[in-house]
Amino acid sequence: MRLMPPNAPLLALALAVALLAGCATRPDPADPDAVAEFEQNNDPAEPFNRTMYDVHQGIDRVVLRPVASAYRGVVPQPVRTGIRNVLGNLRTPVILANDMLQGEPRRAGDTLGRFVVNTTLGVAGIFDVASSLFGVRGHTEDYGQTLARWGVGEGPYLFIPVLGPSNPRDLTGFGLGIAGDPLTWVGQGVAVDVLTGVRGGMTVVDTRESLLDALDDVERTSLDPYATLRSAYRQRRAAEIRNAGQAAPAAAGGTGFGVGTGVTPER
């Protein structure tokens, strides 16, 4: 994926300026409940984030949602599952690196074993036989989670158009994920560029498709979808970092909307 802007420091500066311009007014310090809530929300740049959310909604309405919806309508479920499995399998280097960085040898072993089995028996990762035949389920890991395990705070909440809910820590993790992925650096030439482009594009479409129902529901029923998403993202991310509960599929991205999408329950 070539999502890193060529001029990252400049972008960071622009972002910082915009953030300063869009700071939320702090609540009256005499009101402890209001202060507690302000800190709980962890969203000091709320006005800026809400603007970014509106920008995202515009893009989503015109491009992302229609494409995801068409993808669901045209491509049959088994094929979509196969595509998700391939994307998950391709994320192995990132997941494996983070399993190890977090000192989780068992999970690292699962990840490695799954890669070997699914790439061979599973025909280049199309079929998740490691899960269906051997009962070794996939899980997601990313650099944002590793940073969290290492004690790095999340920083203020951020909403990034297209990417979705995030924060400086998870955004850094996202960048590291791309920079640290061997597939980013393998080979050169048009064919490689096309393949990485296709992979990046498919990741976006697959993620958005898996969220069609959930996001439609939030849009339709929440009195404040922005606040609902913020709360949901932060809770879900915390659960992922704890490695709690159901395992998210390997294809789930580490930041933004991709977090923990399409979790299949264990039985």
Next chain:
Amino acid sequence: MIRFPRRSLFAAAGLLALPALGLAGPARAQDNARATQFIQATGQELVAALNDTRADLATRRQKVAAVLRRAVDIEGVGRFILGRWWRQATPQQQQEYMKLFEETLIRNLSARFGEYQGVRFSLGRSQQRTEEDVLVNTIIERPNTAPFSLDWRVSEVGGQPRVVDVIAEGTSLRLTQRSEYSSVIQRNNGSIQALLQAMQGQIAQLAQREQQSR
């Protein structure tokens, strides 16, 4: 000012409860089984009400409402969700809010009668205990949709097991909803009336969807 004595009372209650902790082992296991059984029974009732296609809409909604009123600690959850604004609301607003909250809860399900046609549910693998309550894991299956898992937080309220929260993939519904409601109030300069109006609008929308989803 009122909070201080209440807190010390709470601490005193905690101290009184200390000797009882020794007996907590078997009692906990029993709690666990009780909560699981309660969710199993409630789930069956709810699924039966949702799938009862012979009854008309209003009857089905009443059935679902009856199950929810019995199984959910509506009062406690409603207060939790309004959070810090509860104390700032007038008694009339509190009453109005509770009425709207209950209605929202029921309509949120009844507006989805169509979607939930043929829903099945089973107990999941893990049932875990926390300090005050039990998390009961279930798996919800609908035709043509990937199954998903829901955790039900069951607490003892007035000696009866009651649902106090629903957790989907690490996200607590009551926390998310608290954030949502508080945000609506805040963005309307602290007006609780604004939230009540928004809730009314939402209920009207859900009622409309209920008619269409048939």
